[in-house]
Amino acid sequence: MQTTRAIGPFTVSAIGLGCMNLSHAYGVPPSPEQAERVLLAALDAGVTLFDTAALYGFGANEELVGRVLAPHRSRFTLASKGGLGGVRGEDGVLRRVIDGRPEALRQSCEDSLRRLKTDVIDLYYLHRWDKKVPIEDSVGAMADLVRQGKVRTLGLSEVSAATIRKAHAVHPITAVQTEYSLWTRNPEIAVLEACREIGASFVAFSPLARGFLTDTLHDVGALDAKDIRRPMPRFAPENYAANLKLLPAYKALATEVGCTPAQLALAWLLHKAPHIVPIPGTTQLDHLHEDIGAADVRLTPAQMAQLETLIGEHNVVGPRYAPQATGEVDTENFAPSAG
Template sequence: MNEDTTPAARTQLGSSGISVRPVGLGLMGMSQFYGAADPDVSVATIQDAIELGVELFDTSDYYGASSATPGRPVPGFGHNEELLGRALKGRRDRAVVATKFSARPTPEGRSFFDGRPEYVRAACEASLKRLGTDRIDLYYYHRLDPAVPVEDTVGAMADLVVEGKVRGIGLSEVSTEILRRAHAVHPVSALQSEYSLWERGVEAEVLPECRRLGITLVPYSPLGRGMLTGAFRRGAEFGRDDFRSTLPKFQGENFESNLRLVRELERFASGAGATPGQIALAWLLGRHHDIVPIPGSKHPNHVRANLAATSVRLSADDVAALGALFDPVRVKGGRYGALNTLRDDTEE
């Protein structure tokens, strides 16, 4: 095999004219889904990440509006954007800000999706205010509103680009048909979908279509919601405020079987002088040069370790062997459980 697996020094976000270093930072866990987080520590972590060289910061107006467990208190809609806004004071020009719209909470603690053109504009104005900025670098349509044609929603997003409020537009978790329809209205810069060694659903159709259209893939959960870091052992338990307590891959026999795959990943990493998480990220970066993973973290040490994955060199044979180790038929459990009403899209 002679495929070049050396990570790119910078990656273009589609045709937006924006380029970033190849590992970003997902912020969702600073507001919800993975237990409590100290807002001051979160702001400090974002600022440290900027100093370490992270450029792409991924948030959403929804992060903070929902809980993994119905009835549990949550920080509130817009909380995550406000955290990022605090952290970027005096540092805005050193960051590429990606945020999202469409997911909206109900008083009953559930969610719905709003893709109406008038809501696109209102949501953007509200996000700009929370972020404390005059522009959003990458604006994602978080989840599709089935009642509104995607062309109408993307048309409203395109208007925001013309007005200078948005630099590039993105979609999240959509089919190839929707991707093509959206791209015909306005060039889509990025598609955000779950992708990692242990979740490979985009490989058959979505990833090839992104490459055909010149769209950058931004994988969320690139570390398998923490599983691929080797942080868990047999019998691990997840609290009621931890999203993983609802996910099939983390349940019972599925969890124990998946742990055995991670033990093999740990052995590979030890031989390569790296951590399992670094190998998992290096595998993604070694796939092609149009991928920017956004691992989440609540601590600067984890950010630093994730960035070090760009220095890990895997041969094409290594990439193939790791892919075979985590062949989808060997990974047990689906992506989501029955309780999950919103499919989240960042991960540590």
């Protein structure tokens, strides 16, 4: 299997790094020193795709990436996202706001460039489609950023095949980013094919099922109060207990293949299609090197089929998002199961 993959004009490592959890989302983030160690170790290990967003830590993640990686800017492809960020209310509290208006996207990009300490972002995504704004208007504003030399290529996140095609008619879409793993198969409905059709790469976030497929999360009751998994139905105690029953056979297959559970999950994605690039995130150096090692794992067609039988929409209990978050995305969904 190739150790690099194409995202538009860029050649990137087959496995990139999602930087979100160095600042955001899964409880207390690591110290700045530890976050710096992870970023530099990834770069030294050959990772050449780093993915951040204005939302992560309400700008703190971009500032971290800028501070640590700006001196090495020529060595990697930089991806960030706008259109979803924090707005401070009258009470002084920062709240997550989706805003796809052209003027908001222009300002978001300027702010990201400043935090990232760079003149240009290689791949700039619309983090969420603001359904109050036609996708053509948001992408039109982002196309202006390309023409101005502030952004090299454009991407979309958590959108449907129909939205991808509408956006692509305005300006070429280089990549689409959506959650994709053995336990979240929504992209298989239509988005993977739409990406293939228009020549876009598919960037898989949460490829390890937010920790489930690493076999390291056994007690969801121990999750930090601010961990974003707490309101997710699959991580509700009763549902998660049911989902844990899927792991023994999965771990047995990892042993048979000769890799760790995390590597098996990433290898499955790499074998699914050559236009898929997973971006696992981690705060630990050993997990970083483990993830990167998945590019060396080989799976047979029989093992691929077995994996898809072991874990999938047919037996995972609970939807991936709670109702509010479900309403914020535009991705196709499978019909609800009886589970």
